[in-house]
Amino acid sequence: MEPADLLKPLLRGWSLPLLVFTVAYTLVYLPFVEKGLEEGCSLLPETHFVLYSKRVVTPNGVVPAAVEVEGERIISVVKRSEAPKQRDGGPRVLDYSNAVIMPGLIDVHVHLNEPGRTEWEGFLTGTQAAAAGGVTALVDMPLNSFPTTTSKDTLLLKLEAAKGKLFVDVGFWGGLVPENVANLTVMDELLNAGALGLKSFMCPSGINDFPHTTAEDIKAALPVLARYGRPMLVHAEVVQPSPEERSLQPGEPSENSRLYSRYHGTRPLSWERTAVQQLTEVAKDTAVGGPAEGAHIHVVHLSDPEESLHLIKEAKAAGSSMSVETSPHYLAFAAEEIPDGETQFKCNPPIRHADYRELLWKALQAGDIDMISTDHSPSAPEMKLLEEGDFLKAWGGISSLQFVLPVTWTYGASRGITLEQLVKWWSTGPSKLANFPRKGSLEFGKDADIVIWDPEASFILDSNYPIFHKHKQVTPYAGQTLSGKVIATFARGHEVFREGYHAPRPCGTPLLPVH
Numbered sequence: 288m289e290p291a292d293l294l295k296p297l298l299r300g301w302s303l304p305l306l307v308f309t310v311a312y313t314l315v316y317l318p319f320v321e322k323g324l325e326e327g328c329s330l331l332p333e334t335h336f337v338l339y340s341k342r343v344v345t346p347n348g349v350v351p352a353a354v355e356v357e358g359e360r361i362i363s364v365v366k367r368s369e370a371p372k373q374r375d376g377g378p379r380v381l382d383y384s385n386a387v388i389m390p391g392l393i394d395v396h397v398h399l400n401e402p403g404r405t406e407w408e409g410f411l412t413g414t415q416a417a418a419a420g421g422v423t424a425l426v427d428m429p430l431n432s433f434p435t436t437t438s439k440d441t442l443l444l445k446l447e448a449a450k451g452k453l454f455v456d457v458g459f460w461g462g463l464v465p466e467n468v469a470n471l472t473v474m475d476e477l478l479n480a481g482a483l484g485l486k487s488f489m490c491p492s493g494i495n496d497f498p499h500t501t502a503e504d505i506k507a508a509l510p511v512l513a514r515y516g517r518p519m520l521v522h523a524e525v526v527q528p529s530p531e532e533r534s535l536q537p538g539e540p541s542e543n544s545r546l547y548s549r550y551h552g553t554r555p556l557s558w559e560r561t562a563v564q565q566l567t568e569v570a571k572d573t574a575v576g577g578p579a580e581g582a583h584i585h586v587v588h589l590s591d592p593e594e595s596l597h598l599i600k601e602a603k604a605a606g607s608s609m610s611v612e613t614s615p616h617y618l619a620f621a622a623e624e625i626p627d628g629e630t631q632f633k634c635n636p637p638i639r640h641a642d643y644r645e646l647l648w649k650a651l652q653a654g655d656i657d658m659i660s661t662d663h664s665p666s667a668p669e670m671k672l673l674e675e676g677d678f679l680k681a682w683g684g685i686s687s688l689q690f691v692l693p694v695t696w697t698y699g700a701s702r703g704i705t706l707e708q709l710v711k712w713w714s715t716g717p718s719k720l721a722n723f724p725r726k727g728s729l730e731f732g733k734d735a736d737i738v739i740w741d742p743e744a745s746f747i748l749d750s751n752y753p754i755f756h757k758h759k760q761v762t763p764y765a766g767q768t769l770s771g772k773v774i775a776t777f778a779r780g781h782e783v784f785r786e787g788y789h790a791p792r793p794c795g796t797p798l799l800p801v802h
């Protein structure tokens with residue numbers, strides 16, 4: 288008997304269901320799967336799936352749970368026993384065992400520098416780094432792109448430049464500069480066109496077309512922001528007489544410019560304290576019944592956990608609408624530990640001494656600092672003057688976007704932080720500031736913005752490690768051993784990163800304000 292004859296009786300009884308199955312598979316399922324692959328937005332072909340692990344960070348604690356995703360949204364977070372089963376013909380279940388499933392990080396302070404300075408960074412490389420680091424949404428700063436984002440037209444240029452280049456969702460802060468303070472219509476149009484809020488500097492920004500503003504300028508902008516219910520973000524440093532000159536003095540040994548302490552002396556705490564003092568005065572307008580009720584002042588990258596933070600705490604207690612972030616480099620490094628000439632550590636405000644690092648951790652844990660953001664601010668490598676190691680002349684800005692989850696965890700775990708705190712500082716807090724109501728937590732109806740990572744896995748950030756920001760080796764974290772490896776990142780339901788690989792195509796969207 289031929290083998291085919293054996294199949295005949297089998298086929299006879301099954302031919303109709305088989306035919307129906309084949310037709311359905313070919314006409315319905317295959318095109319659906321191929322469409323997913325063809326679109327290439329996700330490494331996972333399924334659009335309906337369940338993510339399971341023993342450690343899911345939910346608003347009700349860290350629990351074993353199943354997160355069900357359909358399309359771009361989370362449609363349930365339940366016990367595994369209550370989730371649909373793959374074996375019953377339900378959605379695919381991805382079991383991550385003991386890995387942590389938590390909301391993707393939201394980074395509200397990133398300089399992607401496109402258009403105009405793509406030799407520094409760009410939407411593509413920056414958002415690839417974000418996806419690889421578990422950051423599922425970020426907000427781009429109005430500088431150091433060229434032009435800077437200070438008007439409706441320049442915001443439209445940003446949106447145009449970002450098209451087809453976003454691996455994760457990206458929102459945009461507009462810039463507050465003297466020019467649009469002088470012409471409030473320009474500011475109004477910028478907000479109306481989709482800036483999530485405004486950002487200003489109270490000291491020179493290092494970029495000529497982003498001049499700084501005074502506290503009075505900020506005061507003038509608040510009523511406009513209040514009408515939109517959007518925040519004012521401020522780089523809080525006001526130039527004060529410094530104990531040390533900002534350039535080498537005649538007769539001074541050139542070696543001095545390689546000392547971090549020399550640079551630190553040019554930018555003392557008094558700069559930050561003066562700025563915060565002026566800001567807390569202005570912030571009184573944001574209180575209930577004040578002339579700018581509805582506006583909000585957010586202090587970016589705080590380095591001073593003493594007087595400046597004290598002023599902010601007092602202002603909050605008195606009813607001003609204020610918040611504050613710090614950045615990972617202030618939590619990881621200490622001024623006295625920075626080796627001579629290592630300008631990849633240079634940033635503004637400067638990294639302070641080790642006791643301040645401890646106080647910043649304490650302030651985070653006490654809830655006095657609301658969130659963390661990277662201040663990822665790369666430049667062309669030559670501007671870091673890595674060979675000369677000249678701290679006085681080098682560009683100030685640190686690249687860290689891809690590493691902040693392991694960095695926060697590595698330095699935080701030894702100080703007793705919890706996974707829930709991590710989510711508060713990196714997801715819930717930032718989602719409130721940027722007003723992303725659909726992001727920031729794992730709950731029914733939210734965007735499926737999820738990071739899956741292994742807190743116990745450590746790795747060395749050496750030259751073999753896949754780094755995705757543009758200038759890969761220019762980061763003060765190079766060579767560090769870190770704990771917390773990102774396994775996979777989902778952005779609005781798309782698996783955008785898994786174990787070193789990105790989805791073939793970037794499918795993130797611009798995040799415009801919710802009305």
Ligand SMILES: NC(=O)NC(NC(N)=O)C(=O)[O-]
Pocket residue numbers: 398430431492493494522633634635636662664683684685
């Ligand atoms: N022009 C900048 O990007 N400056 C940035 N530089 C830092 N932080 O060193 C910043 O955010 O202030």
Ligand SMILES: [Zn+2]
Pocket residue numbers: 522587588635636
């Ligand atoms: Zn800044």
Ligand SMILES: [Zn+2]
Pocket residue numbers: 396398428662663664
């Ligand atoms: Zn910045």
